[in-house]
Amino acid sequence: MRLLRRIRAAARGRDFTPQEREALARIEPPRTYPRPKPSRQPYDGAIALLPLAQFYTRDIPDLRTPAGTDLLQVLWCPFDHPPKSYMPRTVLFWRSAAEVTSFLTAPPEPPTVQFDGYLPEPCLLLPEQITEYPHPSELSPDILSMLNDWGRWENAGDTVDSRYASYPAEFYGINLSVAPGWKVGGLPSWGLTDPIPQSCLTCDTTMTPLLTIPSHEWGSSDRTWIPYELQEPEIPTRGGAPRPNQPAAIQIARGYKQQLYICPASPEHPHTELMQ
DSSP: OHHHHHHHHHTTTSOOOHHHHHHHHHHSOOOOSSOOOOOOOOOOSOOOOEEEEEEETTTOTTOOOOTTOOEEEEEEESSOBTTTBSSOEEEEEEEOGGGOOOOOSSOOOOSOOSOGGGSOOOOOOOOOOOOOOOOGGGSOHHHHHHHTOHHHHHHTTOOOOGGGTTOTHHHHHHHTSSOOSSEESSOOOOSSSSOOOOBOTTTOOBOEEEEEEESOSOOTTOGGGSOGGGOSOOOOOOTTSOOTTOTTOOOBTTTBEEEEEEOSSOTTSOOEEEEO
16 A cells, blocks of 8 residues: 555656556556455454654644653554444554653554555644534524624624525534544544534543544635635646545545544543544
8 A cells, every 4th residue: 555655646737657556556456347255254363553743832732641651642443443433543642752762663564454445554643733623413493593794794793705694604514613533632523423522431521522534634615724825726636646635645434533432531431532
């Protein structure tokens, strides 16, 4: 998969060379018909977890860590875990950066992953602190009624695209409420389900969002969240090459988000996961 990505990235804007075509044919041989039925035998060997993300409190002041730690490392198993979860299973490691003195030059990797979108592409996150507002589905009918009053928007002097005149609450939901993309903390986004409070499995405390793992940094409807330096027409890329709005090349199901929640009373308690 890594070689496949390198070939496609190198061939961006040109045709494949004969050597690249030969490698692609070896990696992805032509399909035969009728297709053989996939094996249902589970893989019974050891599976190394893949590194997904790491965060330092010096970069993210709002990251609440257990006492004596200032570093969060997130790893995941690149397979679905039915029947409870059809997304990778994550593991959290809270550590003290000062105590991390040895590094693996060649970390172990699993022999395979279930989907290409479960293989993270190395990239650098540049944290930016922002203000969010609750998702529209969490607002009261009275607040939604106020947001849908076009006259209020006009009287406030805000420049709102006229296409939102018939339903200005949509402008709020797309541009002002919950930010898309990779996010530590913040407010949860809803879509697949109505808001679902997450309770700690250990102490029953209401849990808070820890990390949002998205399939995209932004989409066609929320391009106002694109960083200024990336607000250029997106250049099509061949399948497998990371896109500007998919720097980590991750995809959850059909383009959803994977949300992690932790217990505010004790971050060491088991976290929960939710797809939205």
